[in-house]
Amino acid sequence: MVAGLLVFILYLHVFVGFAEIAGILQRVNPTQYLAYYSLTVAAIVLSVLFHSMVWHELLKALSVNIGLKKAFLFSWIGNFVDLVVPLEAVSGEVTRGYLVHNYLKCRFGETIASLVLQRIISVLTVLTGLVASSVYVILRYRVEPAILYLLVAVAGGTAAMIMGLLYLSLKEEAARKLVNVLIGVAGVITRNRSKLAELRRKAEQALGAFHQGVKTYGRSPKYLVKPLAYSYVSWFFYMTIYFLVFYALGFEEAAVYIPQMIVVFSISLAVQTMPLAFPVGLVEIVMTSLYVVFGIPTATSGVATTLIRVVTFWFQILVGYAVVQWVGIKHVLSRNNKTESLNQGAGSR
Numbered sequence: 001m002v003a004g005l006l007v008f009i010l011y012l013h014v015f016v017g018f019a020e021i022a023g024i025l026q027r028v029n030p031t032q033y034l035a036y037y038s039l040t041v042a043a044i045v046l047s048v049l050f051h052s053m054v055w056h057e058l059l060k061a062l063s064v065n066i067g068l069k070k071a072f073l074f075s076w077i078g079n080f081v082d083l084v085v086p087l088e089a090v091s092g093e094v095t096r097g098y099l100v101h102n103y104l105k106c107r108f109g110e111t112i113a114s115l116v117l118q119r120i121i122s123v124l125t126v127l128t129g130l131v132a133s134s135v136y137v138i139l140r141y142r143v144e145p146a147i148l149y150l151l152v153a154v155a156g157g158t159a160a161m162i163m164g165l166l167y168l169s170l171k172e173e174a175a176r177k178l179v180n181v182l183i184g185v186a187g188v189i190t191r192n193r194s195k196l197a198e199l200r201r202k203a204e205q206a207l208g209a210f211h212q213g214v215k216t217y218g219r220s221p222k223y224l225v226k227p228l229a230y231s232y233v234s235w236f237f238y239m240t241i242y243f244l245v246f247y248a249l250g251f252e253e254a255a256v257y258i259p260q261m262i263v264v265f266s267i268s269l270a271v272q273t274m275p276l277a278f279p280v281g282l283v284e285i286v287m288t289s290l291y292v293v294f295g296i297p298t299a300t301s302g303v304a305t306t307l308i309r310v311v312t313f314w315f316q317i318l319v320g321y322a323v324v325q326w327v328g329i330k331h332v333l334s335r336n337n338k339t340e341s342l343n344q345g346a347g348s349r
Contacts, residue, residue, distance in 0.1 A: 001084070004281025011285050012302050020299035028249055036248035040241045040311045047241075048075055048316075050234035054121060054227040055096075058114035061223035062213045064107050066100055073323055074099045080320020083313060093119065109209025113169075116210075117217060118227070120165050125231045127158045129239075130266035133259040140259070147293060151263065154270045169214045172207070179203050238312070239265055245307045251300055260294040284309055 012021065052075035056068050066074075074096045082092035093115045101108045134151045137143060143151075168175045183200055217223055242261050246254035254261070268287050284305050291301035 001280045007281040008284045011288070012306075016288070016298050016302040021303055024249065024299045024303050032250065033248045036244045037307065040244045040248075041315065043237045043240045043244065044311050044315060047234045047237035048072070048079065050230045050237065051075055051122070053230045054234065055114060055118045057226045057230065058117055058217075058223070059100075059111070061220070062107075062110040062114060062216060064100070064104070064110050064114065066103060070103065073327060076316075076320045076323040077327065079316050080324060083317050083320070107209070109206035110213040112206065113210045113213030113217075116165055116169055117214070117224075120162055120169075121224070121227055121231045123158055123162050123165075125228075125235045126266050126269055127155065127162065129235065129262050130155055130158065133262035133266070136259040137263060144293065147290075150267065154267050158270060169211075172211050175207060175211070179207060241311055242304075242308055245304050245311075246300075248307070249300060249304060251296075251304070257294060257296065260291075260296075264290045264294070280309075280313065283313075 012018070049072060052072040053068065055075065056066075056071040059066060059071070077099065078092035078096040081095040085091040093112075097108060097111050097115055100111045130151075134155065138148065138151075168178065180200075183196065183203060239262065242265055243254050264287055267290065268283050271286050272283050287305045287308070288298075288301045291305065292298050296304075
């Protein structure tokens, strides 16, 4: 993250210029800035809330009841892990699956089914916004071939991700082969046959529960209505952050760039979820460059990108870290209380 941040600062210095950035900041109205920028915090919290409501509804459909509060807290922790570990879309889901399993001591397969379907719904939400906005931009403006190729590549890659997840969810044999490969890799690393056999047994049980959960959604599509609606609401609140930041900077023409904003938003998410991508640096450079291509002044683009990422990246890390500590402290206190109760019971006997 430090390396990526330094790269982005260097990019701002070379391609934007600190003097131009200072000029933008000097022209900002403090009252207007505070009013709009404070709303971005509310927008990101509401976005995460509705994102967790998607997951909560999917869990309820499988009779996995952890409550909305737990789903909300675990979602913050999952986002935190996604942002600090360079394997987004995998590390966060694994973390949330572990947290639910640790909380309920069971239902791991059903939990993974809900997480996979939530990922499919989230990616589908972003894809529909990207396709609709891209079509408008292509028809309305003269788009450079490089941007056109980028849009096609991102849309194609996003669609391929959805198809891959659906394939693994519907084809039990394909999912089993993938799990066996992962277990084989674990066997090479650990070289412990007894643990490997136990891991294989648990994996078979989890796979059975996973596919049973997927079939539940397939038999009752009504379970997907609320999650889909909540996903679009979450997407909307996340998108408003981009507009609020531009208005905070006094860029009143932001409403004219709605399709372009959605394109930048969708592509930045795609770049952020690339396997082993830099969590900081690459996303900011792509965002700033796209804003400039779409006709937004370079200095405004650089400052807006920085402020957007403060909310969507650094703020989520800060809140996620705080939630991790709070949940950890509660777990330790709960465990100590149980130990004291057991000791008191043994003493009385």
